[in-house]
Amino acid sequence: MNRYIIHIAYLCLTFFLLASCNKQEDAMPQDEGMVTLSISAAMISRSGDSDETGDENRTYDELMHTLRIIIFDEKGDKEDDRLIDFIKEEKRGLFETPKPEYFIVKANETKTIYLLANCEDILKDKEISITNLDAIELKTEDEWFSGQPQNENFLLPATAKYTISVGKESKDLGTLYLAHAANKISFEFTNKSGQEITISEWRLTPIAQNSYLIPHITDENENTPEAERWYNKAQYKNADLSGDDEGVTNYDIPTDADQKEFKQTCEVTIDANASEPATLYSLDAPFYLHESKAKFDPTTGQQQYTVSCVINDRVYSAVLPNLPSLFRGTYIKIKATIKSLDEGEEDHDPFGIIINWQPGDEVEGVLEPAEEN
Template structure:
């Protein structure tokens, strides 16, 4: 029997703190208040996932509850390597112009290698802030956007990423024997009002902002409970998309993103679930086969398989059941087995995943398989992530 599936939603967080900057040359003479449009400084602290002990499981993948435990990133390629901050401000003719475009780089352990996260911005207006992490994985020249230039509405929102090879759906391969591994891209966009400072050294905090990894990954744990002569040849997953938006698109989180400025830095939630999202309308969904160099002998001891493959988020619509009472699962797996002597190949195909209704970005699907020669059943569990705040001069 198959016992299955861990669905992990995790995120990296950027926490933004505003402190009023003194602009003494523009101080009014008697009031002591700064005039409208005076500068305040925008600075960042960075938050990363932290592991929490204990295992709990649940069947529903879209609504968070107390039965969760938290994990951290699996490797350095799931961390921040670069972070570009692009800030837009409104212009007199109703367009938005670039107020800042700055790239900050990090070491493998998360320490900031270049620049400081400090941005003087005009107060008294609504800002649009794009946080773009690990941009080298995105086919777009963000560095070519100059300060003061007019931003064309929807430019970043409509950027897409897609597999570059001939495999159809494999977005990034970070396997051990692969040269030139890819840092997983991530990003978010925020709109919020920055008030005018009332006096010198006035402060405004925008609270917690986060960025979301634009990838899905899988791992497997397989046990043969009554067929120790079985070997695993391949695993097929049905329903992976061949393209996705770079930035989260019409994405709804639980807990919600919230209104910047309503939380103090350091009061982050312990994880966010993606409950709704959009993908490009012309996306196609395909199967992907996890194949192995040679058949893997199976036994009552779990066999752990950790392919470092990343895919686009997908959004299949479930087909109605034959009696019309409920929808069938949109996702399924197939498993190819052989006996120890390589003979009598056995295919378990189209095994549904009834409680994996969506497959959003920032998700790790851990497949726990308990099998026999006769049948397979699957269940989905969840492991979201908690966060730890680190000040800018500490690194990650």
């Protein structure tokens, strides 16, 4: 039942070239004024199929290999800091924790809880506090995401932050969900033009150059696990994309994020009789980008993102009209069918159909030739 946002953009293009038991279960608070919290953790899945399990739809890099759970009291003092190492258990990466973890904490106060998967190298030599954790940035200049090569030991960090009210009784918090601290993009092209085509570059704008390790959700209500608001909106679960509930849109990115057009060169040639799609970046070779936040389009009231492709040395662009944000954990899957590349003027433009993974109405958008800057 764990879901991950998957935003599928089908661009149907017609080009006219005009130019078990755990010992912790018995752990009970020994001191008066203390209670026990039980916590399970899981990654938000990339799958749009409720019958698929999270493990089946993840690469090795995207699973949890280590998980650190840190609990702060309402004064900001650290109550617990626990590292769970799944590698030592020879599980080699998990989608969810195999059993709950139990924590003895002070009763009758509000807790701040961090879940940090695959973050041990990032946290090394850092003082652990709420302020310091919230301030950690992942930067392109440090080879994080946005076209930077990841080394052979790379594991994708995933994080979450919750604010939880604890009463006088012990409490089972159930499953707390983590989102990857990045976004993912893939392209798939099918050539039905009757002639050979070459895709030499793709672009997405705007994309940040820096992003926070911890999600900076500005609506405090989103952090309440009892209602699972953050989790539900992060995966568009029960969301009406035509209304106000359009995923997580209330979040901050670093002030030095330096958002700009992201460009990635490639060299994909598809012959005239290609029957199988030519894929630039498949699920087996993910391409990660920073969490970003575009300015709101006054006409739609949504963030606006533009995808462009250079095909046969010509740039074509389209706005992604039903992508309300690039909050972390978004998977943009673009499938493009090239129908024709005919010379001569026509009265209509190429077009794209953008379809979210969640069943709903199709949203059409124009894909227009664009001039180089």
